[in-house]
Amino acid sequence: MDSFKQIIGKNINEVDLDESPDFFIAALEYDTKLCGKRYPSSKFKIADLDYFNMISFSELFRKDKIVIIWYHDDIITDLEFYHLENDFDVLFSDYYIIKKAIDNGLAHELTEGDTKYLGASRLSEKVSQPNSERLANKREFVLKKKYLQKIINEISMTCF
Template structure:
């Protein structure tokens, strides 16, 4: 982990982050709310969604953990967090199953990110065909929702300095 710890204090745009073979690497920007709490600026994309060949849960979560490289509005890397997704696999699997069931029932066009807790089916603008339906559905990608990333931040206990 020493090589990752050397990232603290550097600008996110000046570092090369290579894919890991043991965990997800997620460079994520955060902002401060008025109350002094941090909150994530965006979701974390896991994979594109193919309605006709949906990735399995085990392939989607091929790694049990995620290294989050938190950086502020200026691009300065301030913190690292190695978080075990496997602690939340029960909720993530329920979310995955809900999304899969909607696709299998030809209702991908009705999916909303609010339907799930941690794993989202983030909507993209392009419309595509879906199985078992004549309706077109927005193309989507699997994401870790802001709400889930906020949960991780809250567990880290960050406050305004």
């Protein structure tokens, strides 16, 4: 983790963020409210969602930790480490809701409002889905902004 500390203050576009076998690495931009509290500007993509060959929950979360590299105006300001397994009960429930809709031929009806932390974010391309003649938007699994905000709220501004 010490190697990550060296990137604070650097431009996000000049840093090489290689994947890790042990944890997700999320470079996330944030904005700040007038009171000084920060909030994430975007979701974090975990994986593409293939309706006909859906990834299992255990494979989706084979990495159970996340290093969040926060940046603002392209400058890295903070690093945080979070254990996703703390929330596996909610993440699994969300996964099950998404999987059940797809299994029932209702992928076209999925919305991110159906789940709490794990979302099936819509993409513009339409594709076929199992058990339905209807086309559905292609999707990707994401950690929702609401969940990222929860992480921010639980972790103080302390860096590792």
